[in-house]
Amino acid sequence: MTRKQISIDTFTFKPMANWDGQGLLLTSGDWKTGHFNAMTVGWGSLGVMWGLPFVQVVVRPVRYTYQFMEKYDTFTVCAFPEAYAPALDLLGNKSGRDGDKISEAGLTPIASTRVAAPGYAQAVLILECRKIYWNDMEKANFLDPRLEKKYPGKDYHRMYYGEVLSIFGEDLYQA
Numbered sequence: 001m002t003r004k005q006i007s008i009d010t011f012t013f014k015p016m017a018n019w020d021g022q023g024l025l026l027t028s029g030d031w032k033t034g035h036f037n038a039m040t041v042g043w044g045s046l047g048v049m050w051g052l053p054f055v056q057v058v059v060r061p062v063r064y065t066y067q068f069m070e071k072y073d074t075f076t077v078c079a080f081p082e083a084y085a086p087a088l089d090l091l092g093n094k095s096g097r098d099g100d101k102i103s104e105a106g107l108t109p110i111a112s113t114r115v116a117a118p119g120y121a122q123a124v125l126i127l128e129c130r131k132i133y134w135n136d137m138e139k140a141n142f143l144d145p146r147l148e149k150k151y152p153g154k155d156y157h158r159m160y161y162g163e164v165l166s167i168f169g170e171d172l173y174q175a
């Protein structure tokens with residue numbers, strides 16, 4: 001991959017194509033100790049809050065990745081070429097509790113520049129983030145009945161906001 005560092009003011013991202021397409025990969029933990037885990041995420045956002053560039057992800061408490069999101073201060077969100085759709089499918093359907101699904105998916109974790117959580121050699125975009133805020137989904141605040149239908153198990157997501165500290169991407173992510 002030919003990633004280069006991209007400044008926040010020239011960063012360009014198609015939110016619908018990225019979140020709602022094959023999804024993105026959320027990784028939390030520490031590359032140095034090897035204690036990290038990853039899962040595919042299809043819901044989330046990118047923008048500006050509190051005057052800071054952020055990535056927001058939502059993680060159900062049942063996910064193994066949730067334990068890492070709670071323990072560690074940083075995470076990465078990565079995008080991959082279309083050829084990695086099967087890898088993202090695997091990472092979104094198997095749990096890291098049951099084995100090394102990252103290797104099974106054919107991904108190579110690499111050290112990040114500013115956060116402990118790793119990126120991947122195969123990624124076309126790596127967003128390095130530090131947690132700044134979390135909040136739990138409140139059933140009482142759902143204004144549309146379609147939302148509650150997403151939670152037959154009442155396993156409401158925890159939302160995490162991470163400040164974007166570094167962006168590495170291929171040319172298509174730069175305006």
Ligand SMILES: Cc1cc2nc3c(=O)[nH]c(=O)nc-3n(C[C@H](O)[C@H](O)[C@H](O)COP(=O)(O)O)c2cc1C
Pocket residue numbers: 022023037038039040041042043044058059060062063064065066088089091092093094095096097157
């Ligand atoms: C396309 C796709 C998008 C997903 N998006 C989310 C998401 O936004 N939040 C979530 O909690 N789970 C989401 N999942 C489910 C997790 O990725 C899945 O349960 C995964 O196996 C969890 O792995 P873990 O137990 O190793 O953390 C998604 C799965 C797929 C296939």
